[in-house]
Amino acid sequence: MLKRKIQNRIQEWITNRENALLVDGARQVGKTYIIRKCLKESASSHAEFNLIQMEGLASGLASISNTNDLIALLSLFTKNKLKKGSLIFIDEIQECPEFMTKIKFLVDEGAYRYIMSGSLLGVRLHGISSAPVGYLDTLTMYPMDFEEFLQIYNFSDTTKAVLQEAFQKRIPVNEAIHDKMMSIFRTYLLVGGMPQAVDSFRENGNLETVARIHENIILQYRKDIAKYERDDKKLLLGRIYDLIPAELSSQSRRFNYQSLKKGIRSGSVTDSFLWLENAGVALATYNAREPVYPLLLNRESTLFKLFLSDVGMLTTMYGRDTKLRILNGNEDLNLGAVYENAVAQELRAHGFDTYYFRSKKMGELDFIIEKDGSILPIEVKSGKDYRKHSALNSAMSVRNYKFPKAYVLNNYNVSEKDNIVYLPVYMLMFIQRDDSTLPTVEINSF
Numbered sequence: 001m002l003k004r005k006i007q008n009r010i011q012e013w014i015t016n017r018e019n020a021l022l023v024d025g026a027r028q029v030g031k032t033y034i035i036r037k038c039l040k041e042s043a044s045s046h047a048e049f050n051l052i053q054m055e056g057l058a059s060g061l062a063s064i065s066n067t068n069d070l071i072a073l074l075s076l077f078t079k080n081k082l083k084k085g086s087l088i089f090i091d092e093i094q095e096c097p098e099f100m101t102k103i104k105f106l107v108d109e110g111a112y113r114y115i116m117s118g119s120l121l122g123v124r125l126h127g128i129s130s131a132p133v134g135y136l137d138t139l140t141m142y143p144m145d146f147e148e149f150l151q152i153y154n155f156s157d158t159t160k161a162v163l164q165e166a167f168q169k170r171i172p173v174n175e176a177i178h179d180k181m182m183s184i185f186r187t188y189l190l191v192g193g194m195p196q197a198v199d200s201f202r203e204n205g206n207l208e209t210v211a212r213i214h215e216n217i218i219l220q221y222r223k224d225i226a227k228y229e230r231d232d233k234k235l236l237l238g239r240i241y242d243l244i245p246a247e248l249s250s251q252s253r254r255f256n257y258q259s260l261k262k263g264i265r266s267g268s269v270t271d272s273f274l275w276l277e278n279a280g281v282a283l284a285t286y287n288a289r290e291p292v293y294p295l296l297l298n299r300e301s302t303l304f305k306l307f308l309s310d311v312g313m314l315t316t317m318y319g320r321d322t323k324l325r326i327l328n329g330n331e332d333l334n335l336g337a338v339y340e341n342a343v344a345q346e347l348r349a350h351g352f353d354t355y356y357f358r359s360k361k362m363g364e365l366d367f368i369i370e371k372d373g374s375i376l377p378i379e380v381k382s383g384k385d386y387r388k389h390s391a392l393n394s395a396m397s398v399r400n401y402k403f404p405k406a407y408v409l410n411n412y413n414v415s416e417k418d419n420i421v422y423l424p425v426y427m428l429m430f431i432q433r434d435d436s437t438l439p440t441v442e443i444n445s446f
C-alpha cells in the first residue's frame with residue numbers, strides 16, 4: 001500500500017480536532033483512498049457517502065437545515081446505524097457546494113464529526129457567500145512527490161540520511177548512489193506521482209500501462225472542464241490545457257496569450273487560467289518584478305509559466321519517443337521544460353509559492369522562493385553546461401537582493417562555488433519550508 005505524507009496530518013485531525021475537515025485537490029491524486037486508510041487505521045466509527053454514486057443525496061444535502069434532518073437523510077443511504085460521535089465522510093462534495101455553508105451549525109451542534117473530499121473544490125466552492133471561517137480545516141493533496149515515489153524502491157532511512165548529510169554539508173555523494181538516484185529520478189519523470197500510475201508501475205514496471213493511465217486521467221480532466229465550467233469558457237479552457245506542453249517547450253517557457261488567438265488580451269482570459277490552477281490541474285509560477293521579500297507584493301499577475309500538475313502526464317503528452325529518450329539518458333534531448341515542471345511540482349507539494357524573475361538587463365532566474373527569511377534563487381539545468389548561468393551570476397552580485405546562496409539543480413554531483421550550490425536534481429526533495437512559528441507576545445496593560 002502506498003504511503004502518503006498527508007496521512008499524519010489527517011490522523012492528527014481525527015485524534016485531536018473538532019472542526020470539520022476538507023481534503024481538496026485535483027482528481028486522481030488519491031484523496032478518497034488515503035481518507036479511507038486513515039479512518040480504517042484509527043478504528044473510528046464512521047460512514048461514507050459518495051455524492052456522485054448515491055443519486056439524489058446531493059440535492060437532499062442542499063436543503064437540510066439541522067443535524068436531525070441530516071442524519072435522517074443519510075440514514076436512507078447506508079445500512080449502518082449512525083451513532084452519535086461518529087465520523088461522517090462525504091466524498092465528491094463538489095457536487096453540493098451548498099453543504100459547506102451549513103458546516104458551522106453542524107460543528108456547533110457537535111453530535112457528529114465531518115470529513116469531506118472531492119475534486120475541483122477550488123472551483124466549485126469558490127464564492128460561497130457564507131464561508132465557515134473557524135469551523136473548517138483544509139488540507140490540499142498533490143500528486144506524490146519524489147520522496148514518496150522512492151518508497152517503491154525500498155528507499156531506506158540510511159540512504160536518505162546519507163543523501164541529506166551530503167545536501168546539508170555540501171559534499172559529494174558516493175558515485176554509485178548518485179548514478180542510481182539519477183536513474184530513479186529519470187523514471188519518476190516518466191511515471192510521475194499519480195498514485196494509480198505509481199501503483200501500476202510498482203506492480204509490473206510496464207511504462208506503456210502507465211502512459212495509458214495518464215491518458216485516461218487527462219481525458220477525465222477534459223471532461224471535468226466540460227462538466228463544471230460555463231459554456232462560454234469550455235473551449236478556451238480546453239485549448240489552454242492542451243497548449244501547456246508546447247508553451248513550456250518555448251525558449252521563455254512563459255505562456256503566450258497569442259497562442260490562443262491572435263490579438264487576444266490577457267484580461268479576457270485571466271479567469272480561465274485561474275480556473276485551471278484552482279482546479280489543481282495546472283500550476284502557475286508568476287513573474288516577480290524584483291526578487292525581494294515579500295514576493296507576493298512583486299507578483300505580476302499577467303506574466304507566468306503554466307506547468308502541469310504532474311510531470312509524468314507531461315512526458316506522456318510529449319509522446320512515447322520522448323519517454324524512451326529520457327529512459328535511455330539521451331544527452332541530446334533538451335529536458336529543460338520537463339525538469340522545470342518536476343521542480344515546480346515538488347516545490348508546490350512542499351508548500352512553497354513559486355515565482356520566477358526576468359530582467360531585460362540580467363536575464364531570467366528559473367525559480368525564486370521565500371526560504372528561511374530570505375529569497376532563494378533556484379536554477380534548473382538539464383544539460384552539461386550547468387555551470388553557465390549568467391543571469392544568476394548577475395543577480396547574485398546585486399547587493400539589494402541579499403541572496404545568501406543559490407541552488408543550481410542539475411544531473412551532476414554536489415559541489416559549491418561562490419555561494420552557488422550545485423545539487424543533483426533529486427535533492428530537491430530536501431528543499432523544505434521553514435516550519436518556525438510566530439512567538440507568543442505578552443500583553444501588558446497600561
